[in-house]
C-alpha cells in the first residue's frame with residue numbers, strides 16, 4: 496500500500512475531539528514495512544500524542560528502527576508540517592536525507608528532507624566529551 500493511502504486511511508481513525516484536527520502518518524522502514532499512526536488527544540491536553548509519534552511507536556513495537564520514508568496528511572490549507580517534537584522523534588530513526596512528504600487532504604504535497612525539517616538536530620554526538 497502507498498504511504499499516501501495508508502496515512503489517508505488511518506487519519507480517519509484519529510481521536511481528535513478537542514482540536515477536531517485529524518492527522519494521519521505513515522512511514523516505510525528500510526525493510527519495506529509500512530507503519531501508521533494517528534493523533535490521539537486527551538482531555539488533559541498535553542497528554543495528547545501526534546500521528547507521527549504513533550507511527551514511530553508502532554514501528555518500534557514491530558521490531559524495526561530504521562525509517563526510509565515518511566508521509567503526513569491533514570485537512571489543512573497548506574501541507575501539514577510535523578511539529579517540532581515530532582521532527583526530533585523522526586530524526587532519531589531517520590537519516591538526514593530521508594524524505595518527509597507533507598500533504599493536504601485536497602491533494603497538495605510538499606517534499607522535505609529530515610535535514611531541512613530540523614537543521615541543527617541534537618544528536619548523541621553532542622553528549623560526547625572525549
Ligand code: THU
Pocket residue numbers: 511514516518533534535536543544545546547567575576577578581
Ligand atoms: N498533530 C499531529 O498529530 N501531527 C502534526 O504533525 C501536527 C499536529 C496533532 C496534534 C493535535 O492532536 C492536533 O494535531 C492539533 O494540534
